[in-house]
Amino acid sequence: MADDPGRSATPEDVDVLCGELPHTELGTSWGDMPTWLVSDPATKAAPKGFCAYRRPHATAVDPTTGEPFVDLVLLWAADRGAKAALVDADGPFFSVPHLDGGDTYLVQASRLGEVSLGELRELVTESWLRVAPPKLARALAAEDGTPRA
Secondary structure: OOOOOOOEOOHHHHHHHHHHOOOEEEEEEOOOEEEEEEOOOOOOOOOEEEEEEEOOOOOOEOOOOOOEOOOEEEEEOOOHHHHHHHHHOOOOEEOOHHHOOOOEEEEEHHHHHHOEHHHHHHHHHHHHHHHOOHHHHHHHHHHHOOOOO
16 A cells, blocks of 8 residues: 555555554454454453444434445544544544444544545554553554553
């Protein structure tokens, strides 16, 4: 992938960015939902999801058409404040009542062009950090110089 952080993000960038993070694999969770997972190489703990391709469901419908969204990407924010900042901003990120009280939010893959590749990279990395084992998070911080808890 050409690494131009200023260019518009694409749906294909999601898989590329998720796959670049340490100890990740595309698997499934919540039944058969395609989900990017991070595993802990030091334990046999089950991998944890950090980016999922949400299936159309009655809990997430387009307010204009009343039809379920068909191209949703689900990500984890660092905390509820970060989620609120994203979904309250004038951008493609949103939440639905089904996700209230949690740190997850949604974006339509078809609207990813409204953000830059650099912003998408930050959001995917933040989502990974939310569930990654602390040792992996510290190792990533050492690589890129970004302080992480």
